[in-house]
Amino acid sequence: MKKLFNTSILILAIASLVVAGEAVKIRIEGSTTVLPIAQLSAEEFMNANPDVTISVQGGGSGVGIASLIDKTCDIATSSRAMKDDEIKNAIAKGVTPVAHIVAMDGIAVILHPSNKINNLTVEQIRKIYTGKISNWKEVGGEDKKIVVLSRDTASGTFEAFSKLALNDEKVRKDALMNASNQAIATTVERTPGAIGYVGIGYISSKVKAITVENVTCTKKNILTKTYPLSRPLFMYTNGKPKGVVKDFIDFILSAEGQELVETAGYIGLK
Amino acid sequence: MKLKSEKIIKPVFGGLAFASLVFLLGIILILFQQGLPIFGVVNLFEFVGGKAWYPTAEPAEFGILPLILGTLWITLGAMLFCIPVGIGSALFLHEIAGFRLRSILKPIIEILAGIPSIVYGFFGMVIIAPFLQNLLDIPIGQCALTASLILGVMAVPTVCSLAEDALNFVPKSFREASYALGANRWQTLTRVVIPAAGSGISTAIILGMSRVVGETMTVLMVAGGAAVIPKSFLDPVRPMTATIAAEMGEAVVGSPHYHALFAIGLVLFIITMAFNVIAEIISRNYRLKLGLGR
Numbered sequence: 391m392k393k394l395f396n397t398s399i400l401i402l403a404i405a406s407l408v409v410a411g412e413a414v415k416i417r418i419e420g421s422t423t424v425l426p427i428a429q430l431s432a433e434e435f436m437n438a439n440p441d442v443t444i445s446v447q448g449g450g451s452g453v454g455i456a457s458l459i460d461k462t463c464d465i466a467t468s469s470r471a472m473k474d475d476e477i478k479n480a481i482a483k484g485v486t487p488v489a490h491i492v493a494m495d496g497i498a499v500i501l502h503p504s505n506k507i508n509n510l511t512v513e514q515i516r517k518i519y520t521g522k523i524s525n526w527k528e529v530g531g532e533d534k535k536i537v538v539l540s541r542d543t544a545s546g547t548f549e550a551f552s553k554l555a556l557n558d559e560k561v562r563k564d565a566l567m568n569a570s571n572q573a574i575a576t577t578v579e580r581t582p583g584a585i586g587y588v589g590i591g592y593i594s595s596k597v598k599a600i601t602v603e604n605v606t607c608t609k610k611n612i613l614t615k616t617y618p619l620s621r622p623l624f625m626y627t628n629g630k631p632k633g634v635v636k637d638f639i640d641f642i643l644s645a646e647g648q649e650l651v652e653t654a655g656y657i658g659l660k
Numbered sequence: 661m662k663l664k665s666e667k668i669i670k671p672v673f674g675g676l677a678f679a680s681l682v683f684l685l686g687i688i689l690i691l692f693q694q695g696l697p698i699f700g701v702v703n704l705f706e707f708v709g710g711k712a713w714y715p716t717a718e719p720a721e722f723g724i725l726p727l728i729l730g731t732l733w734i735t736l737g738a739m740l741f742c743i744p745v746g747i748g749s750a751l752f753l754h755e756i757a758g759f760r761l762r763s764i765l766k767p768i769i770e771i772l773a774g775i776p777s778i779v780y781g782f783f784g785m786v787i788i789a790p791f792l793q794n795l796l797d798i799p800i801g802q803c804a805l806t807a808s809l810i811l812g813v814m815a816v817p818t819v820c821s822l823a824e825d826a827l828n829f830v831p832k833s834f835r836e837a838s839y840a841l842g843a844n845r846w847q848t849l850t851r852v853v854i855p856a857a858g859s860g861i862s863t864a865i866i867l868g869m870s871r872v873v874g875e876t877m878t879v880l881m882v883a884g885g886a887a888v889i890p891k892s893f894l895d896p897v898r899p900m901t902a903t904i905a906a907e908m909g910e911a912v913v914g915s916p917h918y919h920a921l922f923a924i925g926l927v928l929f930i931i932t933m934a935f936n937v938i939a940e941i942i943s944r945n946y947r948l949k950l951g952l953g954r
Contacts, residue, residue, distance in 0.1 A: 449909055450909035450910035451910060452909070452910045452911055452912045452913070453909055453910070453913075455912075456912065456913040473912065475912065475915065476912060479914075535799045537799045537800045542885075542906040542907055542910070543714070543715060543716045543717075543907065544715070544716060544906070544907040544908075544909070544910030544911050544917070545910055546910070548716075549716070558717070558718065560714050560717050563712065563726070563886065563887060563888040564886045564888045564895075564896070565886055566800065566802060566884045566885050566886050566896050567885035567886065567887070567898065567906065568885060569880055569881075569885075569905075569906045573785075573881070576785070577800070577802065580790050580793070580801075581793070581799070581800055581801075583799050583800075584800070
């Protein structure tokens with residue numbers, strides 16, 4: 391099967407070589423947060439440029455960056471900036487990572503709709519997540535135990551939240567670590583005492599997104615960075631992008647590409 | 661002609677049989693190679709006995725005691741559910757059910773084994789967890805109890821069919837001898853058949869435990885995922901398998917976190933390996949005792 395697949399790719403490649411005179415492949419790998427953006431733009435880009443093949447894979451920010459360093463992908467998507475270790479590693483292997491911000495993402499703090507709390511300060515959120523506050527009455531709510539939901543410590547969303555809200559302090563040990571945004575949204579929906587955080591695309595009418603420091607989690611407030619829990623989403627290339635990779639990055643940053651970013655549930659840069 | 665084809669087939673099948681050995685050795689090699697470097701960062705005692713799992717914090721902490729206890733806690737709970745149900749159904753199928761009932765029930769129990777674990781996980785997350793949350797009035801339904809119940813159900817087919825095999829292995833002469841001495845059916849069952857099949861039943865239980873310890877997707881979805889030392893069955897827990905599955909995708913390749921996850925894999929491998937060896941030893945002794953040879 392795989393052989394057949396490879397052969398057909400080869401035939402396709404040769405065919406397009408004959409037709410267009412050139413066949414190019416771009417491999418994109420990395421963050422599942424950025425995946426929808428990469429996927430949508432890749433489809434549109436391939437429609438406009440039939441001689442280009444783009445493969446898009448998830449796996450996580452760390453995986454994408456590792457692939458970029460190993461030169462097994464052309465573009466690494468990431469929901470966080472590269473770590474110092476990763477940059478050192480890359481340079482040691484002769485790779486010069488260049489960051490491109492392609493979109494903005496906001497982390498919304500969500501509660502069960504029955505919760506009376508409408509606003510929390512960043513400090514209150516930090517105290518809840520680090521274990522200094524464990525009951526809703528301590529922040530002006532009813533006398534109920536707080537069920538703290540977090541993303542896994544290795545996820546990009548956790549890392550962004552940890553930096554933006556927790557000042558890199560440790561999350562309390564009894565926090566429930568969830569593997570996806572959707573899992574957090576679903577659990578908050580059904581758990582009266584729960585608090586969780588998700589990407590802005592996961593806010594629904596079944597959960598209550600609260601204001602942070604009295605700022606609502608909206609597109610405008612994230613773009614202007616008045617909303618405290620906002621973060622950029624990245625695509626990394628090896629060196630300044632050239633050729634088709636440059637065309638693709640330019641496409642995402644164009645008006646058309648940024649519309650796709652919005653379609654994917656994130657916030658365009660313009 | 662026959663000789664010639666045999667000459668070809670022998671090494672082919674021999675090679676295939678050895679392929680599993682190669683896979684096993686390869687896996688063990690990689691587990692050690694990728695797992696051992698963590699002990700350059702923390703020592704074995706800090707790793708296995710440490711109470712805090714903060715793999716990405718600065719400085720990182722790699723204590724997997726809460727994860728080990730999470731796994732053992734869930735396994736204990738699952739066994740409390742699965743042993744009575746699994747052994748009970750094996751006894752029913754073997755002793756009480758007639759041929760027709762048995763030919764319906766046994767395939768049904770075996771279908772349980774064929775349901776993908778993510779389906780169990782989804783069922784637990786959407787139905788069992790909210791149900792227990794309301795029933796017991798606990799803050800969150802994703803806890804050790806929910807995971808134990810679902811894993812218990814998942815292990816029933818393993819325990820039941822192996823235990824039934826063990827009962828079938830008891831030679832007919834044992835039973836006949838017991839009846840001949842005037843024992844009734846109940847006495848024969850409890851004093852002759854079950855003791856004779858005892859080690860086979862123990863093997864069934866241990867292999868069921870092995871299944872529970874290694875289960876990943878279901879616990880990832882229903883156990884809650886809090887890396888805290890469990891105090892009750894209503895606490896959320898984070899078993900070892902769920903930790904590896906949730907974090908491997910995002911861990912920086914070659915980092916201490918990455919090696920720590922492999923080392924957890926190594927610990928899991930040693931635990932399930934121990935279970936399998938114990939099961940093997942028990943079943944071997946048992947067959948010898950019954951005079952069935954190896």
